[in-house]
Amino acid sequence: MKNDNALFYTCSLIEFIGRRQKQKRAYIVNTLGKSVVKRIYTHSDVLHCELIDSVAEEFINMWSIKTGDFDNVAKCKYEVPDYWTIGEVYERLIEDVQPNENVDSIIETLFKVYNSWISDSIS
Template sequence: MVGEGREPQKDNDLFYTCSLIDYISRKTKNVRSYVVNKLGKERLEKIYDLADVYHCDNIERVCNDFIDDAKIEQGNFDNVADCGYSIPTYWDIGKVYKRLIKRVAEYEKIDIISALEKVYNSFISPKIDDYNSSVYYENPEYIFECYRENQML
């Protein structure tokens, strides 16, 4: 397939969407669920649908536009400053969430944005976002099984 690259375009779009969520969360010092809920389903669908366009723009500018539009306030959650180890990039974390959201959408037979909202609002999100733990670099299937069982296994 011409222009597809190594994975389907919608996978890349989900990856960008999750990475942008992490970028906004870091910039505003908020937990990921707060940012997802403030963005809301309509904005999340817009980001996902137009990710290939947004990806061509400066992520800082895109981030600021969505912070302003969704009226995301400054918080005090700073998992980057709290990290005592090597800090994963927002792209690294975007990849972790992308894989989990895809699995949840397939398993629960729901659309990607619904799966995204469920994952970010589940118990597993704070675990992934604790960079002093090992969850974010665990095997994607293990993370999914923990999500599915609603507990760390």
């Protein structure tokens, strides 16, 4: 499925949490785990009605996501794309490499992408 709004929101939320907590995005997805990321994906239509800041805060607190020292925004030497833009980059990448369109496959592909070398390159 192209232009998967649920995937776009999920990736944008992961990026938002990563920036706020100064953590690599792989750490965020691995800390949340597949079942939580799947829940975010399947309930994105409801979650997006809240401010992303408050949604992120809930997940940060519920899963005790620690603050790290990976501040790729502060270290950047050019204008940094916002978390929505980076969420869209991940969405398109995951859509391009996923084998099929079922939810479990999408989540599996999401984890592979965020845990690959490309995630550090995007960041």
